[in-house]
Amino acid sequence: xxxxxxxxxxxxxxxxxxxxxxxxxxxxxxxxxxxxxxxxxxxxxxxxxxxxxxxxxxxxxxxxxxxxxxxxxxxxxxxxxxxxxxxxxxxxxxxxxxxxxxxxxxxxxxxxxxxxxxxxxxxxxxxxxxxxxxxxxxxxxxxxxxxxxxxxxxxxxxxxxxxxxxxxxxxxxxxxxxxxxxxxxxxxxxxxxxxxxxxxxxxxxxxxxxxxxxxxxxxxxxxxxxxxxxxxxxxxxxxxxxxxxxxxxxxxxxxxxxxxxxxxxxxxxxxxxxxxxxxxxxxxxxxxxxxxxxxxxxxxxxxxxxxxxxxxxxxxxxxxxxxxxxxxxxxxxxxxxxxxxxxxxxxxxxxxxxxxxxxxxxxxxxxxxxxxxxxxxxxxxxxxxxxxxxxxxxxxxxx
Numbered sequence: 001x002x003x004x005x006x007x008x009x010x011x012x013x014x015x016x017x018x019x020x021x022x023x024x025x026x027x028x029x030x031x032x033x034x035x036x037x038x039x040x041x042x043x044x045x046x047x048x049x050x051x052x053x054x055x056x057x058x059x060x061x062x063x064x065x066x067x068x069x070x071x072x073x074x075x076x077x078x079x080x081x082x083x084x085x086x087x088x089x090x091x092x093x094x095x096x097x098x099x100x101x102x103x104x105x106x107x108x109x110x111x112x113x114x115x116x117x118x119x120x121x122x123x124x125x126x127x128x129x130x131x132x133x134x135x136x137x138x139x140x141x142x143x144x145x146x147x148x149x150x151x152x153x154x155x156x157x158x159x160x161x162x163x164x165x166x167x168x169x170x171x172x173x174x175x176x177x178x179x180x181x182x183x184x185x186x187x188x189x190x191x192x193x194x195x196x197x198x199x200x201x202x203x204x205x206x207x208x209x210x211x212x213x214x215x216x217x218x219x220x221x222x223x224x225x226x227x228x229x230x231x232x233x234x235x236x237x238x239x240x241x242x243x244x245x246x247x248x249x250x251x252x253x254x255x256x257x258x259x260x261x262x263x264x265x266x267x268x269x270x271x272x273x274x275x276x277x278x279x280x281x282x283x284x285x286x287x288x289x290x291x292x293x294x295x296x297x298x299x300x301x302x303x304x305x306x307x308x309x310x311x312x313x314x315x316x317x318x319x320x321x322x323x324x325x326x327x328x329x330x331x332x333x334x335x336x337x338x339x340x341x342x343x344x345x346x347x348x349x350x351x352x353x354x355x356x357x358x359x360x361x362x363x364x365x366x367x368x369x370x371x372x373x374x375x376x377x378x379x380x381x382x383x384x385x386x387x388x389x390x391x392x393x394x395x396x397x398x399x
Contacts, residue, residue, distance in 0.1 A: 004068065004089050004109065005126055028099045029106065037095045040105060040150060045159055050095065057119050058163040065090035066107065070156045071149065084111050089125065091143060093157070104146040112162060122162040132238075137183045139239060178276040181239030182306045187217045187232060189310050197221060200314055202228075219310065226252045226261070228296065232310075244270040246298060248285045261287050268298060278302045282311065 034049050041047065041064060053060045068089040091107030098106060109125040126141040189206045197204045200223075207218040215235065221228040228250050235243045246268050250261040268283035280300040287294045299311035 004084070004086075004111070005128055029096050030099055031096045034095060037093075037105065040103070040147065041093070041157065042154065043157060043159075047159060055163070058121065058165045060161065060163050062159060062161045064093040064157050065110075065112070065160050066093060066145075066153045066157050067091075068109070070153050071107075071143075084113070088113055091145070092122070093145065098144050101144045101146060104144055105150065107143045107145045109141050109143070112160065120160065120162050122164050137181075137239065139181050139183075177305050178278070178302065179274065180305055181274060182236055182242060182276075183239060184306050185215070185234040185236065185242065185244075186307045187300075187310055188303060188307060189219070189312070193310065193312055197312065197314065202314060204312070206310070219312070221312070221314070224253070226250055230298070230312075240274045242270075242272045242276070244280075244300070246283075248296065248298075250287050250294075252289065261289050270300065276302060279311070280308075 038047055043064070047064060048062055050063070051061060067087070068091060069086045071091065088111045090110055090112060092110045094106045094108055096106050097104055109127055111123050111125050112120050113123075114120065124141070126139050127143075129138050129140070132138045186208070187206070189204060194204050202221045202223050205220045205222075207220075209216055215233055217232040219230040219232065221230075228248065231247045233245050233247075237243075248266060248268070252261055265285060268285060270280045270283070272280060279302065282297050282299040285296045285298065287296075295315035297311075297313040297315060301309040301311055303309045
């Protein structure tokens with residue numbers, strides 16, 4: 001089933017691309033000469049060369065279109081719908097081909113409302129395909145027109161003079177590209193990021209998806225001491241919900257044998273939905289080795305539709321100081337021991353006062369414990385039992 005939908009041009013969605021990010025992924029499309037277009041269409045009416053004229057109504061041009069209702073089989077069209085009459089929906093025939101479909105042309109989904117004033121505006125649109133096709137996207141805007149389709153639809157191809165609204169500023173267009181669905185996810189590494197990692201002694205290698213892992217990217221950071229491996233996996237739900245997970249591992253080169261270092265945490269996750277954020281939050285993974293801590297900060301920055309820059313930062317190695325005395329349990333032990341010594345000394349003072357043998361705190365008591373006295377000093381109990389001395393005299397006193 002097909003569902004034709006209009007793009008909201010109030011949000012900057014125009015026929016003409018306004019920024020470099022709009023050309024992302026266009027390497028499979030090739031322009032062909034105008035004479036080749038004429039030869040493939042074989043129209044009975046003359047198709048003028050492409051020309052764009054600026055007018056107060058917009059950009060005027062003349063191009064061939066084919067009604068969408070003429071392209072799919074009738075049984076598919078019967079079960080399809082659109083948010084505008086089918087008579088207004090067309091495939092605008094472009095003078096280019098897909099490299100995987102040579103000899104054909106490409107058709108861009110659009111709708112052209114009728115105009116009593118004769119000024120027909122060309123508007124952008126897209127298809128919503130149910131169920132999701134095995135190949136391609138569920139929300140296509142471009143369709144291949146092979147020679148067989150052109151032959152079948154030749155009699156209904158029309159030459160129309162249309163107007164295209166003036167595009168808004170590139171900044172607005174670039175901003176609103178984040179309202180569109182992703183088709184896939186491509187991860188890239190900025191040169192500035194590579195240079196920053198290289199300055200810290202790390203060589204960065206990014207490897208993209210392969211046939212067996214179409215949604216996985218691998219990033220490796222390596223230096224003389226260790227190798228950090230990051231495996232990014234993404235999942236897209238209908239192009240509108242994005243989930244990314246990253247598993248992080250470290251291997252050390254110790255005595256020519258690999259030694260794995262446990263990451264904390266070993267996995268981090270991100271989630272985003274349309275409209276897409278310009279950046280995804282920074283997650284931190286840390287490693288502890290040989291009394292040191294290494295923190296790895298990971299994130300994503302929007303590059304273009306279906307493309308993100310990796311944000312990777314290795315935080316400077318800091319010493320992990322293990323201070324037993326700084327732990328709460330040890331501090332409680334200290335307090336308990338201090339209280340024990342205090343009450344013990346208080347008991348000794350009370351006993352000395354009751355016996356009338358001492359009027360001042362024994363010297364050793366001020367140390368807080370007998371084992372803190374100098375070697376050879378008498379025991380505190382022995383000191384407490386010494387005869388009382390008075391100011392200015394003693395057993396060996398000197399006036």
